[in-house]
Amino acid sequence: MELIPCSRIAALAAELQRLDPALALLGPEAPAELERLSRDYFDYSPVLVPQLQGCRAQLVAAAITVEQVRLVAGACARHGVPLTGRGAGTGNYGQCVPLQGGLVLDLTGLQRLRQLDEATGVIEVEAGALMGAIEQQLAPRGRALRLVPSTVRSATIGGFIAGGSGGIGSLRWGFLRDAGNLLGLEVVTLEPEPRLLQLDAAASAPLNHAYGTNGILTALRLPTTEAVAWQQLVVGFAQWDRALAAAQALPATALQLNAITLLEAPVAQPLPWPAGCPAPEPQEHRLLLLAAPDALTVLPDWLAARGGTLRWQAPQGQSRGLPLRELSWNHTTLHWRTQHKGWTYLQMLLPQPEGPCLERLRTGWGDDLLWHLEAVKQQGAARLAALPLVRWRGEEALQRLMADCREAGAVLFNPHVLTVEDGGLGVIDADQVAAKAAYDPLGLLNPGKLRGWLSSPG
Numbered sequence: 001m002e003l004i005p006c007s008r009i010a011a012l013a014a015e016l017q018r019l020d021p022a023l024a025l026l027g028p029e030a031p032a033e034l035e036r037l038s039r040d041y042f043d044y045s046p047v048l049v050p051q052l053q054g055c056r057a058q059l060v061a062a063a064i065t066v067e068q069v070r071l072v073a074g075a076c077a078r079h080g081v082p083l084t085g086r087g088a089g090t091g092n093y094g095q096c097v098p099l100q101g102g103l104v105l106d107l108t109g110l111q112r113l114r115q116l117d118e119a120t121g122v123i124e125v126e127a128g129a130l131m132g133a134i135e136q137q138l139a140p141r142g143r144a145l146r147l148v149p150s151t152v153r154s155a156t157i158g159g160f161i162a163g164g165s166g167g168i169g170s171l172r173w174g175f176l177r178d179a180g181n182l183l184g185l186e187v188v189t190l191e192p193e194p195r196l197l198q199l200d201a202a203a204s205a206p207l208n209h210a211y212g213t214n215g216i217l218t219a220l221r222l223p224t225t226e227a228v229a230w231q232q233l234v235v236g237f238a239q240w241d242r243a244l245a246a247a248q249a250l251p252a253t254a255l256q257l258n259a260i261t262l263l264e265a266p267v268a269q270p271l272p273w274p275a276g277c278p279a280p281e282p283q284e285h286r287l288l289l290l291a292a293p294d295a296l297t298v299l300p301d302w303l304a305a306r307g308g309t310l311r312w313q314a315p316q317g318q319s320r321g322l323p324l325r326e327l328s329w330n331h332t333t334l335h336w337r338t339q340h341k342g343w344t345y346l347q348m349l350l351p352q353p354e355g356p357c358l359e360r361l362r363t364g365w366g367d368d369l370l371w372h373l374e375a376v377k378q379q380g381a382a383r384l385a386a387l388p389l390v391r392w393r394g395e396e397a398l399q400r401l402m403a404d405c406r407e408a409g410a411v412l413f414n415p416h417v418l419t420v421e422d423g424g425l426g427v428i429d430a431d432q433v434a435a436k437a438a439y440d441p442l443g444l445l446n447p448g449k450l451r452g453w454l455s456s457p458g
Helices: 006-019 031-036 048-051 066-079 131-141 157-163 202-209 240-252 293-296 299-304 328-337 354-368 395-407 430-439
Strands: 024-026 057-064 083-086 103-106 113-116 123-127 143-145 185-190 196-200 217-223 225-226 229-235 257-263 285-291 308-313 341-345 372-378 381-386 390-391
Touching: 006 057, 006 066, 006 143, 031 057, 048 143, 048 390, 057 390, 066 083, 066 103, 066 185, 066 202, 066 217, 066 354, 083 123, 103 390, 113 131, 123 131, 131 143, 131 157, 131 354, 157 217, 157 240, 196 202, 202 430, 229 293, 229 354, 240 257, 240 308, 240 430, 257 328, 285 293, 285 341, 293 299, 299 308, 328 341, 328 390
Parallel strands: 057 103, 083 103
Antiparallel strands: 024 057, 113 123, 123 217, 143 225, 185 196, 185 217, 229 285, 229 308, 257 285, 257 372, 341 390, 372 381
């Protein structure tokens, strides 16, 4: 990594201290903190580890007001120093890692829930607010966030919009980039005289899931949904085909569900199940559900008719130990990797019907590929996404596996790449590039992360 000259970093720090002595800064005197605030969970990927291991901020600024964000942005622009925004650092593929050093802007001090419109449920909230804290503030008013990651207790809302794509709630509300899930953004531009912009939904779309490469998010306008007292259910199945059939059929019912997670038996075995939930029997596949209370009059019999046995249930927020949603999405990967070194994961949308694709890949890769499925809504239709666990046998084997997944009809979202585009559909989004030109004309927001900018003329 080619770093910014120390003299330029020192000049930037001196200017920031002069402009606002209250702005918290960390520099070379705090190498451990610089390292910590330059990382996320990219070590899920053995491919990214060697690429990102040496990437570290040279200066960290921790803003607690939007005015401080503008001050930092302007100073970075004037000194030609790259700026990388970060929230809580719960991402999995290096979204907040500074590829070219420079300054990391910690936005976790921007925490206010500015407004809740009682009539519409629309909220305006600052980007550094923890999603768990937002949930706690919404609950007394009978509202809840539509979409949350499994890291909801520790992730910031701005980091989720900038680096996430879906999670718990995607069964009902689809993915973050679906129209209606982001209503507006407040953005600071990276220019010598930064602008504070209020973007509507259409103008905000190119900054949604752009890793913070084309604007500094300081606040968001989001819809909420009516709060539901979700019930956590763990269902055991002796046969994989019957468990899969239940996961496929549930979204077509009139039962109100917020999450459907299907775990193959080897994945389910070592998980830290909530207190009171029995450990899986050998070869027991598990279906995890978040269901509305009124669904409980129907679900047990419906599941039993399809070979499922209700092993445990408890209201969300009232069970001891981990909540069930922290056994889903990439928390599943986290728990598995804690006990099984030498494993990584993939992300994909499965073709329909899903069975032939799953069986083809199981036949080809055996116990090097273990299945973890999540039910989602994609373009209005019920689908199954997969976050399978993958035994690491080198990058060449990983590339072969991804090629096999594509040949089997799966759409891959590669978590082993650096750029925004290659982690998605692999194509350049001209709107994202245009937003960067408008809001970061010097190209200083985490350079190297937006491939469309790197390949654009001039």
